[in-house]
Amino acid sequence: MSVKKLEKRVWKSYFNSLSKPYMHKERTDYAEIRVFSNDIGAQPETQWLPLEGITYDDRDDLLEVMVEHLDHLVFHPEEIYVDETTDGHVMTLEIVRKDGVKEIIELR
Numbered sequence: 001m002s003v004k005k006l007e008k009r010v011w012k013s014y015f016n017s018l019s020k021p022y023m024h025k026e027r028t029d030y031a032e033i034r035v036f037s038n039d040i041g042a043q044p045e046t047q048w049l050p051l052e053g054i055t056y057d058d059r060d061d062l063l064e065v066m067v068e069h070l071d072h073l074v075f076h077p078e079e080i081y082v083d084e085t086t087d088g089h090v091m092t093l094e095i096v097r098k099d100g101v102k103e104i105i106e107l108r
Helices: 008-023
Strands: 002-006 030-037 041-044 049-057 062-067 070-075 077-084 090-097 102-107
Touching: 002 008, 008 049, 008 077, 030 049, 030 062, 070 090
Parallel strands: none
Antiparallel strands: 002 077, 030 041, 030 102, 049 062, 062 070, 077 090, 090 102
16 A cells, blocks of 8 residues: 555546546445544544545535535645555545644545
């Protein structure tokens, strides 16, 4: 596995290509979302729900993680790191928000 920082200029295309198999029902992965902050510590947002897609809207500067029955929104992300297997399968996303809060999205 290899962790890399995604440059903001590629976020839209990266997440659009990542989401295509989910939108066409070619693939089902599960996602767990956790939020980490100094104020509240680690808080689970979801526990292994079917992933429906991840998109980035550059106009509104918004990352949207769609899982079954929930649209998780990350407003104004500052940095995004991705941990991929050698064949390009995404295992983990780490999003650093403008306010310093980190969001971890694990896929399996």
